[in-house]
Amino acid sequence: MSRKPLVRECPPTTWYFRQPRYLRYMSREITSVFVGAYCVLLVVGLQRLAAGPAAWEAFLLGLRSADSIVFHLLALAATFYHAATWFNATQKAMPIQVGEDFVPGNIISGAHYVAWAVLSVVVLFLAGVF
Amino acid sequence: MAKSHKPVVWFPFAAGGTVIAFFLPVIVVLTFMAALGHVPAGLGYERMHAFAGSGLGKLIIFGVVALSLWSSAHRLRCTCYDFGLRADTLVATVLYIGAIAGSILSAVYLMKI
Amino acid sequence: MKERTIQLEVLRYNPDTDTEARFQRYEVVCQEEWVVLDALNKIKADIDPTLNYRWSCHMAVCGSCGMMINGEPKLSCHAFLRDYEGVIRVEPLAHFPVERDLVTAPDDFMEKLKRVKPYVIPKEKKPISEGEYKQTPAQLMKFRQYSMCINCMLCYAACPEYGLDPEFVGPAALTLAHRYNQDSRDGGRLARQEVVATHEGVWTCTFVGACSEVCPAHVDPASALQQMKITSSIDWIVEHLIPGGKSARDTVSREDAGDIS
Numbered sequence: 415m416s417r418k419p420l421v422r423e424c425p426p427t428t429w430y431f432r433q434p435r436y437l438r439y440m441s442r443e444i445t446s447v448f449v450g451a452y453c454v455l456l457v458v459g460l461q462r463l464a465a466g467p468a469a470w471e472a473f474l475l476g477l478r479s480a481d482s483i484v485f486h487l488l489a490l491a492a493t494f495y496h497a498a499t500w501f502n503a504t505q506k507a508m509p510i511q512v513g514e515d516f517v518p519g520n521i522i523s524g525a526h527y528v529a530w531a532v533l534s535v536v537v538l539f540l541a542g543v544f
Numbered sequence: 545m546a547k548s549h550k551p552v553v554w555f556p557f558a559a560g561g562t563v564i565a566f567f568l569p570v571i572v573v574l575t576f577m578a579a580l581g582h583v584p585a586g587l588g589y590e591r592m593h594a595f596a597g598s599g600l601g602k603l604i605i606f607g608v609v610a611l612s613l614w615s616s617a618h619r620l621r622c623t624c625y626d627f628g629l630r631a632d633t634l635v636a637t638v639l640y641i642g643a644i645a646g647s648i649l650s651a652v653y654l655m656k657i
Numbered sequence: 658m659k660e661r662t663i664q665l666e667v668l669r670y671n672p673d674t675d676t677e678a679r680f681q682r683y684e685v686v687c688q689e690e691w692v693v694l695d696a697l698n699k700i701k702a703d704i705d706p707t708l709n710y711r712w713s714c715h716m717a718v719c720g721s722c723g724m725m726i727n728g729e730p731k732l733s734c735h736a737f738l739r740d741y742e743g744v745i746r747v748e749p750l751a752h753f754p755v756e757r758d759l760v761t762a763p764d765d766f767m768e769k770l771k772r773v774k775p776y777v778i779p780k781e782k783k784p785i786s787e788g789e790y791k792q793t794p795a796q797l798m799k800f801r802q803y804s805m806c807i808n809c810m811l812c813y814a815a816c817p818e819y820g821l822d823p824e825f826v827g828p829a830a831l832t833l834a835h836r837y838n839q840d841s842r843d844g845g846r847l848a849r850q851e852v853v854a855t856h857e858g859v860w861t862c863t864f865v866g867a868c869s870e871v872c873p874a875h876v877d878p879a880s881a882l883q884q885m886k887i888t889s890s891i892d893w894i895v896e897h898l899i900p901g902g903k904s905a906r907d908t909v910s911r912e913d914a915g916d917i918s
Protein backbone atom coordinates (compact mmCIF):
# COMPACT_ATOMS: atom_id res chain seq x y z
CA MET A 415 0.00 0.00 0.00
CA SER A 416 1.47 3.31 -0.97
CA ARG A 417 1.21 6.26 1.36
CA LYS A 418 0.28 9.75 0.24
CA PRO A 419 0.11 11.82 3.42
CA LEU A 420 -1.41 15.26 3.15
CA VAL A 421 0.68 18.05 4.66
CA ARG A 422 -1.44 20.85 6.10
CA GLU A 423 0.99 23.70 6.49
CA CYS A 424 1.13 25.96 9.53
CA PRO A 425 0.50 29.44 8.03
CA PRO A 426 3.83 31.22 8.74
CA THR A 427 2.45 34.76 9.01
CA THR A 428 -1.01 34.23 10.50
CA TRP A 429 -0.70 31.16 12.75
CA TYR A 430 -1.20 33.18 15.95
CA PHE A 431 -4.86 33.83 15.10
CA ARG A 432 -5.57 30.12 15.51
CA GLN A 433 -5.82 30.05 19.31
CA PRO A 434 -6.29 32.81 21.92
CA ARG A 435 -3.26 31.54 23.81
CA TYR A 436 -1.07 32.29 20.78
CA LEU A 437 -2.32 35.90 20.83
CA ARG A 438 -1.42 36.11 24.51
CA TYR A 439 2.05 34.78 23.67
CA MET A 440 2.48 37.27 20.83
CA SER A 441 1.44 40.18 23.05
CA ARG A 442 4.06 39.07 25.56
CA GLU A 443 6.68 39.04 22.82
CA ILE A 444 5.59 42.38 21.36
CA THR A 445 6.28 44.09 24.70
CA SER A 446 9.91 43.93 23.52
CA VAL A 447 9.17 46.63 20.92
CA PHE A 448 8.11 49.12 23.58
CA VAL A 449 10.76 48.03 26.06
CA GLY A 450 13.41 48.45 23.36
CA ALA A 451 12.07 51.87 22.36
CA TYR A 452 12.03 52.95 25.99
CA CYS A 453 15.66 51.82 26.36
CA VAL A 454 16.54 54.10 23.44
CA LEU A 455 14.86 56.93 25.36
CA LEU A 456 17.03 56.07 28.37
CA VAL A 457 20.20 56.22 26.24
CA VAL A 458 19.13 59.62 24.90
CA GLY A 459 18.48 60.71 28.49
CA LEU A 460 22.01 59.71 29.48
CA GLN A 461 23.38 61.73 26.58
CA ARG A 462 21.41 64.79 27.73
CA LEU A 463 22.51 64.28 31.32
CA ALA A 464 26.15 64.18 30.22
CA ALA A 465 25.62 67.37 28.18
CA GLY A 466 24.91 69.49 31.25
CA PRO A 467 22.08 71.03 33.31
CA ALA A 468 20.45 72.97 30.47
CA ALA A 469 20.31 69.94 28.18
CA TRP A 470 18.91 67.77 30.98
CA GLU A 471 16.18 70.27 31.87
CA ALA A 472 15.29 70.56 28.18
CA PHE A 473 15.09 66.76 28.00
CA LEU A 474 12.69 66.63 30.95
CA LEU A 475 10.63 69.44 29.41
CA GLY A 476 10.62 67.60 26.07
CA LEU A 477 8.92 64.63 27.77
CA ARG A 478 5.85 66.79 28.38
CA SER A 479 4.11 66.25 25.06
CA ALA A 480 0.99 64.33 24.10
CA ASP A 481 3.05 61.87 22.06
CA SER A 482 5.32 61.26 25.00
CA ILE A 483 2.37 60.63 27.31
CA VAL A 484 0.88 58.10 24.88
CA PHE A 485 4.29 56.44 24.50
CA HIS A 486 4.68 56.26 28.26
CA LEU A 487 1.26 54.67 28.65
CA LEU A 488 2.23 52.01 26.09
CA ALA A 489 5.61 51.49 27.78
CA LEU A 490 3.90 51.19 31.16
CA ALA A 491 1.50 48.55 29.88
CA ALA A 492 4.35 46.68 28.15
CA THR A 493 6.72 46.68 31.12
CA PHE A 494 4.00 45.65 33.59
CA TYR A 495 2.81 42.87 31.28
CA HIS A 496 6.40 41.75 30.80
CA ALA A 497 6.95 41.72 34.56
CA ALA A 498 3.78 39.73 35.27
CA THR A 499 4.51 37.13 32.58
CA TRP A 500 8.15 36.92 33.67
CA PHE A 501 7.38 36.37 37.34
CA ASN A 502 4.67 33.84 36.50
CA ALA A 503 7.25 31.93 34.44
CA THR A 504 9.90 31.75 37.17
CA GLN A 505 8.15 28.79 38.81
CA LYS A 506 8.56 26.87 35.55
CA ALA A 507 12.20 27.76 34.97
CA MET A 508 13.34 27.26 38.54
CA PRO A 509 11.18 24.77 40.45
CA ILE A 510 12.38 24.25 44.02
CA GLN A 511 12.20 20.86 45.69
CA VAL A 512 12.21 20.76 49.48
CA GLY A 513 12.35 17.22 50.78
CA GLU A 514 9.98 15.19 48.65
CA ASP A 515 7.67 17.95 47.52
CA PHE A 516 8.07 20.83 45.18
CA VAL A 517 7.37 24.28 46.57
CA PRO A 518 3.98 25.36 45.13
CA GLY A 519 4.56 27.48 42.04
CA ASN A 520 2.48 30.41 43.26
CA ILE A 521 4.76 30.76 46.28
CA ILE A 522 7.80 31.12 44.02
CA SER A 523 6.01 33.59 41.75
CA GLY A 524 4.45 35.34 44.75
CA ALA A 525 7.88 35.86 46.31
CA HIS A 526 8.98 37.54 43.08
CA TYR A 527 5.94 39.83 43.15
CA VAL A 528 6.70 40.82 46.74
CA ALA A 529 10.36 41.51 45.91
CA TRP A 530 9.21 43.53 42.89
CA ALA A 531 6.87 45.65 45.01
CA VAL A 532 9.54 46.28 47.66
CA LEU A 533 12.18 47.20 45.05
CA SER A 534 9.76 49.54 43.29
CA VAL A 535 8.87 51.32 46.52
CA VAL A 536 12.56 51.69 47.36
CA VAL A 537 13.31 53.18 43.94
CA LEU A 538 10.35 55.56 44.22
CA PHE A 539 11.56 56.60 47.67
CA LEU A 540 15.14 57.16 46.49
CA ALA A 541 13.78 59.18 43.56
CA GLY A 542 12.04 61.44 46.05
CA VAL A 543 8.49 60.61 45.03
CA PHE A 544 7.60 60.36 48.72
CA MET B 545 23.91 18.27 14.71
CA ALA B 546 26.31 20.37 16.66
CA LYS B 547 25.69 21.87 20.06
CA SER B 548 24.33 25.38 19.75
CA HIS B 549 26.06 28.58 20.85
CA LYS B 550 22.67 30.06 21.66
CA PRO B 551 23.57 30.43 25.39
CA VAL B 552 25.79 33.38 24.38
CA VAL B 553 22.69 35.36 23.42
CA TRP B 554 20.19 33.61 25.70
CA PHE B 555 21.92 34.10 29.05
CA PRO B 556 22.03 37.91 28.72
CA PHE B 557 18.43 37.72 27.42
CA ALA B 558 17.33 35.89 30.55
CA ALA B 559 19.30 38.24 32.81
CA GLY B 560 17.89 41.23 30.96
CA GLY B 561 14.35 39.91 31.16
CA THR B 562 14.72 39.73 34.93
CA VAL B 563 16.16 43.25 35.09
CA ILE B 564 13.32 44.59 32.92
CA ALA B 565 10.72 42.89 35.11
CA PHE B 566 12.15 44.23 38.36
CA PHE B 567 13.30 47.70 37.38
CA LEU B 568 11.77 49.05 34.18
CA PRO B 569 8.15 49.44 35.36
CA VAL B 570 9.15 51.78 38.18
CA ILE B 571 11.59 53.69 35.94
CA VAL B 572 8.82 54.18 33.39
CA VAL B 573 6.60 55.46 36.21
CA LEU B 574 9.27 58.05 37.08
CA THR B 575 9.63 59.44 33.55
CA PHE B 576 5.86 59.23 33.12
CA MET B 577 5.52 61.53 36.13
CA ALA B 578 7.95 63.89 34.41
CA ALA B 579 5.88 63.62 31.23
CA LEU B 580 2.82 64.66 33.23
CA GLY B 581 4.71 67.66 34.60
CA HIS B 582 5.40 66.32 38.10
CA VAL B 583 9.15 65.79 37.90
CA PRO B 584 10.19 63.69 40.93
CA ALA B 585 12.80 65.42 43.09
CA GLY B 586 15.30 62.65 42.34
CA LEU B 587 15.18 63.39 38.63
CA GLY B 588 16.51 66.94 39.12
CA TYR B 589 19.89 67.58 37.49
CA GLU B 590 21.91 67.77 40.69
CA ARG B 591 20.69 64.46 42.11
CA MET B 592 20.70 62.57 38.80
CA HIS B 593 24.19 63.86 38.03
CA ALA B 594 25.43 62.86 41.48
CA PHE B 595 23.90 59.38 41.11
CA ALA B 596 25.24 58.81 37.60
CA GLY B 597 28.58 60.24 38.69
CA SER B 598 29.15 57.66 41.41
CA GLY B 599 30.79 54.34 40.58
CA LEU B 600 27.86 52.31 41.87
CA GLY B 601 25.38 54.54 40.01
CA LYS B 602 27.28 54.12 36.75
CA LEU B 603 27.31 50.36 37.22
CA ILE B 604 23.58 50.18 37.97
CA ILE B 605 22.57 52.44 35.09
CA PHE B 606 24.82 50.63 32.62
CA GLY B 607 23.63 47.23 33.80
CA VAL B 608 19.97 48.14 33.50
CA VAL B 609 20.29 49.83 30.10
CA ALA B 610 22.63 47.29 28.47
CA LEU B 611 20.82 44.16 29.68
CA SER B 612 17.36 45.59 28.89
CA LEU B 613 18.51 46.58 25.40
CA TRP B 614 19.94 43.14 24.77
CA SER B 615 16.92 41.33 26.13
CA SER B 616 14.44 43.31 24.05
CA ALA B 617 16.63 42.96 20.95
CA HIS B 618 16.74 39.19 21.36
CA ARG B 619 13.02 38.90 22.01
CA LEU B 620 12.29 41.10 19.02
CA ARG B 621 14.45 38.81 16.90
CA CYS B 622 12.30 35.83 17.88
CA THR B 623 9.14 37.88 17.32
CA CYS B 624 10.21 38.74 13.78
CA TYR B 625 10.59 35.02 13.10
CA ASP B 626 7.17 34.35 14.64
CA PHE B 627 5.64 36.98 12.35
CA GLY B 628 7.03 35.11 9.35
CA LEU B 629 10.19 37.09 8.69
CA ARG B 630 12.62 34.33 7.83
CA ALA B 631 15.78 36.41 7.29
CA ASP B 632 16.83 35.48 10.83
CA THR B 633 20.57 36.07 10.41
CA LEU B 634 20.01 39.57 9.05
CA VAL B 635 17.41 40.43 11.71
CA ALA B 636 19.65 39.08 14.47
CA THR B 637 22.71 40.97 13.21
CA VAL B 638 20.87 44.29 12.95
CA LEU B 639 19.18 44.00 16.34
CA TYR B 640 22.21 42.73 18.26
CA ILE B 641 24.44 45.41 16.73
CA GLY B 642 21.82 47.99 17.69
CA ALA B 643 21.78 46.73 21.27
CA ILE B 644 25.59 46.70 21.49
CA ALA B 645 25.80 50.19 19.97
CA GLY B 646 23.28 51.48 22.52
CA SER B 647 25.28 49.91 25.33
CA ILE B 648 28.57 51.42 24.09
CA LEU B 649 26.95 54.86 23.78
CA SER B 650 25.58 54.54 27.32
CA ALA B 651 29.04 53.67 28.60
CA VAL B 652 30.55 56.65 26.75
CA TYR B 653 27.94 59.06 28.15
CA LEU B 654 28.35 57.65 31.65
CA MET B 655 32.13 58.15 31.46
CA LYS B 656 31.52 61.82 30.67
CA ILE B 657 29.39 62.34 33.77
CA MET C 658 -30.52 9.44 29.89
CA LYS C 659 -31.00 12.59 27.84
CA GLU C 660 -30.43 12.54 24.11
CA ARG C 661 -29.02 15.40 22.10
CA THR C 662 -28.53 15.80 18.36
CA ILE C 663 -25.00 16.92 17.60
CA GLN C 664 -23.63 18.39 14.40
CA LEU C 665 -20.08 17.24 13.71
CA GLU C 666 -17.94 18.74 10.97
CA VAL C 667 -15.23 16.19 10.32
CA LEU C 668 -12.18 16.59 8.10
CA ARG C 669 -12.06 13.92 5.41
CA TYR C 670 -9.09 12.95 3.27
CA ASN C 671 -8.76 9.86 1.15
CA PRO C 672 -5.19 9.47 -0.20
CA ASP C 673 -6.39 7.20 -3.01
CA THR C 674 -8.79 9.70 -4.56
CA ASP C 675 -8.30 13.14 -2.99
CA THR C 676 -5.69 15.82 -3.51
CA GLU C 677 -7.19 18.04 -0.84
CA ALA C 678 -9.03 17.59 2.43
CA ARG C 679 -12.68 18.60 2.81
CA PHE C 680 -15.14 18.87 5.67
CA GLN C 681 -18.10 16.54 5.93
CA ARG C 682 -21.10 17.36 8.13
CA TYR C 683 -22.73 14.60 10.19
CA GLU C 684 -25.81 14.80 12.34
CA VAL C 685 -25.59 12.33 15.20
CA VAL C 686 -28.05 11.51 17.96
CA CYS C 687 -25.91 11.35 21.10
CA GLN C 688 -26.34 10.80 24.81
CA GLU C 689 -25.79 13.91 26.86
CA GLU C 690 -22.81 12.45 28.74
CA TRP C 691 -20.94 11.20 25.69
CA VAL C 692 -17.52 12.33 24.53
CA VAL C 693 -16.57 13.27 20.96
CA LEU C 694 -15.07 9.80 20.46
CA ASP C 695 -18.48 8.23 21.22
CA ALA C 696 -20.05 10.41 18.54
CA LEU C 697 -17.37 9.31 16.04
CA ASN C 698 -17.98 5.67 16.93
CA LYS C 699 -21.69 6.20 16.37
CA ILE C 700 -21.00 7.72 12.94
CA LYS C 701 -18.73 4.82 12.03
CA ALA C 702 -21.29 2.23 13.21
CA ASP C 703 -24.52 3.73 11.90
CA ILE C 704 -23.88 6.46 9.35
CA ASP C 705 -20.56 6.23 7.52
CA PRO C 706 -18.29 3.18 7.91
CA THR C 707 -15.60 4.80 5.73
CA LEU C 708 -14.60 7.28 8.45
CA ASN C 709 -11.07 6.61 9.78
CA TYR C 710 -9.62 7.55 13.16
CA ARG C 711 -7.44 6.00 15.85
CA TRP C 712 -8.54 5.10 19.33
CA SER C 713 -8.03 2.36 21.84
CA CYS C 714 -8.65 2.74 25.55
CA HIS C 715 -11.42 5.35 25.75
CA MET C 716 -10.08 6.46 29.13
CA ALA C 717 -7.29 8.97 28.46
CA VAL C 718 -4.54 6.45 29.09
CA CYS C 719 -3.37 5.19 25.69
CA GLY C 720 -2.94 8.54 23.94
CA SER C 721 -4.21 7.29 20.56
CA CYS C 722 -7.25 9.48 19.94
CA GLY C 723 -5.70 12.96 19.85
CA MET C 724 -7.52 15.33 17.46
CA MET C 725 -8.15 19.02 16.95
CA ILE C 726 -11.59 19.72 18.39
CA ASN C 727 -12.74 23.24 17.56
CA GLY C 728 -9.08 24.04 16.89
CA GLU C 729 -7.85 22.80 20.26
CA PRO C 730 -5.66 19.67 20.61
CA LYS C 731 -7.66 17.21 22.69
CA LEU C 732 -8.02 13.52 23.39
CA SER C 733 -11.41 12.85 21.79
CA CYS C 734 -12.20 10.43 24.62
CA HIS C 735 -11.72 13.31 27.02
CA ALA C 736 -13.73 15.94 25.14
CA PHE C 737 -17.21 15.94 26.65
CA LEU C 738 -20.08 16.93 24.37
CA ARG C 739 -21.67 18.89 27.22
CA ASP C 740 -18.77 21.34 27.00
CA TYR C 741 -19.56 22.23 23.38
CA GLU C 742 -22.31 24.19 21.72
CA GLY C 743 -23.29 24.28 18.06
CA VAL C 744 -21.31 22.53 15.35
CA ILE C 745 -18.22 20.72 16.63
CA ARG C 746 -15.33 20.80 14.20
CA VAL C 747 -13.09 17.73 14.32
CA GLU C 748 -9.73 17.72 12.50
CA PRO C 749 -6.63 15.53 12.62
CA LEU C 750 -3.82 16.66 14.95
CA ALA C 751 -2.20 19.81 13.61
CA HIS C 752 1.43 19.84 12.42
CA PHE C 753 1.40 16.15 11.43
CA PRO C 754 0.86 14.81 7.90
CA VAL C 755 -2.65 13.43 7.43
CA GLU C 756 -2.62 9.76 6.51
CA ARG C 757 -6.38 9.43 6.05
CA ASP C 758 -9.32 11.36 7.56
CA LEU C 759 -8.43 11.86 11.25
CA VAL C 760 -5.43 9.54 11.18
CA THR C 761 -2.04 11.29 11.22
CA ALA C 762 1.46 9.97 10.54
CA PRO C 763 3.44 9.94 13.81
CA ASP C 764 6.72 8.87 12.15
CA ASP C 765 8.51 12.16 12.84
CA PHE C 766 7.69 12.05 16.55
CA MET C 767 8.70 8.39 16.84
CA GLU C 768 12.07 9.12 15.27
CA LYS C 769 12.67 12.07 17.61
CA LEU C 770 11.66 10.04 20.62
CA LYS C 771 14.40 7.52 19.83
CA ARG C 772 16.96 10.26 19.35
CA VAL C 773 16.81 11.50 22.97
CA LYS C 774 17.69 8.04 24.41
CA PRO C 775 14.54 7.80 26.56
CA TYR C 776 15.77 5.09 28.92
CA VAL C 777 17.97 4.85 31.99
CA ILE C 778 21.63 4.81 31.07
CA PRO C 779 23.08 3.51 34.35
CA LYS C 780 25.62 5.80 35.92
CA GLU C 781 27.56 2.82 37.13
CA LYS C 782 26.99 -0.69 36.00
CA LYS C 783 26.92 -3.24 38.77
CA PRO C 784 26.28 -6.96 38.81
CA ILE C 785 22.83 -8.20 39.86
CA SER C 786 24.41 -9.76 42.96
CA GLU C 787 24.99 -6.24 44.34
CA GLY C 788 21.27 -5.63 44.43
CA GLU C 789 18.91 -3.05 43.03
CA TYR C 790 19.53 0.62 42.25
CA LYS C 791 17.84 2.30 45.20
CA GLN C 792 15.98 5.56 45.02
CA THR C 793 14.49 7.73 47.76
CA PRO C 794 10.94 9.13 47.45
CA ALA C 795 12.44 12.59 47.00
CA GLN C 796 14.61 11.33 44.11
CA LEU C 797 11.51 9.77 42.56
CA MET C 798 9.45 12.96 42.91
CA LYS C 799 12.18 14.88 41.09
CA PHE C 800 11.22 13.29 37.76
CA ARG C 801 7.85 11.64 38.42
CA GLN C 802 5.57 14.15 36.68
CA TYR C 803 7.71 13.98 33.53
CA SER C 804 7.28 10.21 33.37
CA MET C 805 3.50 10.56 33.02
CA CYS C 806 3.70 11.31 29.27
CA ILE C 807 1.42 9.07 27.19
CA ASN C 808 2.93 10.06 23.83
CA CYS C 809 -0.37 11.46 22.57
CA MET C 810 1.40 14.26 20.64
CA LEU C 811 -1.10 16.92 21.69
CA CYS C 812 1.84 19.10 22.73
CA TYR C 813 3.28 18.90 19.21
CA ALA C 814 -0.09 19.90 17.77
CA ALA C 815 -0.17 22.83 20.22
CA CYS C 816 3.40 24.00 19.62
CA PRO C 817 3.59 26.70 16.94
CA GLU C 818 7.38 26.48 16.85
CA TYR C 819 7.12 22.82 15.83
CA GLY C 820 4.55 23.81 13.20
CA LEU C 821 6.85 26.49 11.83
CA ASP C 822 10.05 24.42 12.05
CA PRO C 823 9.44 20.66 11.83
CA GLU C 824 13.12 20.04 12.63
CA PHE C 825 12.39 21.02 16.25
CA VAL C 826 12.78 17.93 18.46
CA GLY C 827 9.68 19.15 20.28
CA PRO C 828 8.06 19.15 23.71
CA ALA C 829 7.36 15.48 24.54
CA ALA C 830 10.67 14.05 23.33
CA LEU C 831 12.75 16.74 25.05
CA THR C 832 10.70 16.42 28.22
CA LEU C 833 11.41 12.72 28.26
CA ALA C 834 15.11 13.50 27.96
CA HIS C 835 14.68 15.71 31.03
CA ARG C 836 12.83 12.92 32.83
CA TYR C 837 15.84 10.62 32.49
CA ASN C 838 18.35 13.40 33.15
CA GLN C 839 16.60 14.00 36.48
CA ASP C 840 16.68 10.33 37.44
CA SER C 841 19.23 9.63 40.20
CA ARG C 842 20.07 6.26 38.62
CA ASP C 843 20.88 7.81 35.27
CA GLY C 844 24.23 8.94 33.94
CA GLY C 845 23.27 9.71 30.36
CA ARG C 846 22.75 13.48 30.48
CA LEU C 847 25.92 14.35 28.58
CA ALA C 848 24.99 11.90 25.81
CA ARG C 849 21.48 13.40 25.56
CA GLN C 850 22.94 16.92 25.48
CA GLU C 851 24.16 16.13 21.96
CA VAL C 852 20.48 16.37 20.95
CA VAL C 853 19.07 18.60 23.68
CA ALA C 854 21.61 21.42 23.42
CA THR C 855 21.38 21.81 19.64
CA HIS C 856 19.48 24.44 17.70
CA GLU C 857 16.80 21.84 16.89
CA GLY C 858 16.75 20.89 20.56
CA VAL C 859 15.71 23.25 23.35
CA TRP C 860 16.92 26.33 21.48
CA THR C 861 14.04 26.31 19.00
CA CYS C 862 11.62 26.66 21.94
CA THR C 863 10.44 30.23 22.61
CA PHE C 864 8.44 29.32 25.71
CA VAL C 865 4.98 29.73 24.23
CA GLY C 866 3.79 27.37 26.97
CA ALA C 867 0.91 25.88 24.93
CA CYS C 868 2.36 22.36 25.37
CA SER C 869 1.81 22.42 29.12
CA GLU C 870 -1.70 23.86 28.76
CA VAL C 871 -2.96 21.08 26.48
CA CYS C 872 -1.23 18.09 28.12
CA PRO C 873 -3.91 15.61 29.27
CA ALA C 874 -1.45 13.94 31.66
CA HIS C 875 -0.49 17.19 33.43
CA VAL C 876 3.13 16.93 32.39
CA ASP C 877 4.79 20.34 32.15
CA PRO C 878 7.01 20.28 29.04
CA ALA C 879 7.44 24.07 29.07
CA SER C 880 9.01 23.80 32.51
CA ALA C 881 11.28 20.91 31.48
CA LEU C 882 12.55 22.82 28.45
CA GLN C 883 13.20 26.01 30.42
CA GLN C 884 15.19 24.02 32.98
CA MET C 885 17.19 22.38 30.20
CA LYS C 886 17.93 25.78 28.64
CA ILE C 887 19.47 26.84 31.94
CA THR C 888 21.55 23.65 32.36
CA SER C 889 22.61 23.83 28.70
CA SER C 890 23.72 27.42 29.21
CA ILE C 891 25.71 26.48 32.30
CA ASP C 892 27.28 23.63 30.29
CA TRP C 893 28.26 26.10 27.58
CA ILE C 894 29.93 28.42 30.08
CA VAL C 895 31.81 25.56 31.68
CA GLU C 896 32.92 24.20 28.31
CA HIS C 897 33.96 27.50 26.72
CA LEU C 898 34.87 29.96 29.44
CA ILE C 899 36.48 27.91 32.19
CA PRO C 900 39.96 26.56 31.37
CA GLY C 901 39.91 22.80 31.64
CA GLY C 902 36.20 23.01 32.40
CA LYS C 903 35.19 20.31 30.01
CA SER C 904 37.17 17.52 31.63
CA ALA C 905 36.39 18.82 35.12
CA ARG C 906 32.68 18.80 34.32
CA ASP C 907 32.84 15.17 33.25
CA THR C 908 34.26 14.25 36.64
CA VAL C 909 31.70 16.32 38.53
CA SER C 910 28.78 14.89 36.61
CA ARG C 911 29.91 11.41 37.55
CA GLU C 912 30.11 12.32 41.23
CA ASP C 913 27.03 14.44 41.77
CA ALA C 914 24.44 11.76 41.17
CA GLY C 915 26.05 9.09 43.30
CA ASP C 916 24.26 10.22 46.44
CA ILE C 917 21.84 7.39 46.98
CA SER C 918 21.57 7.39 50.72
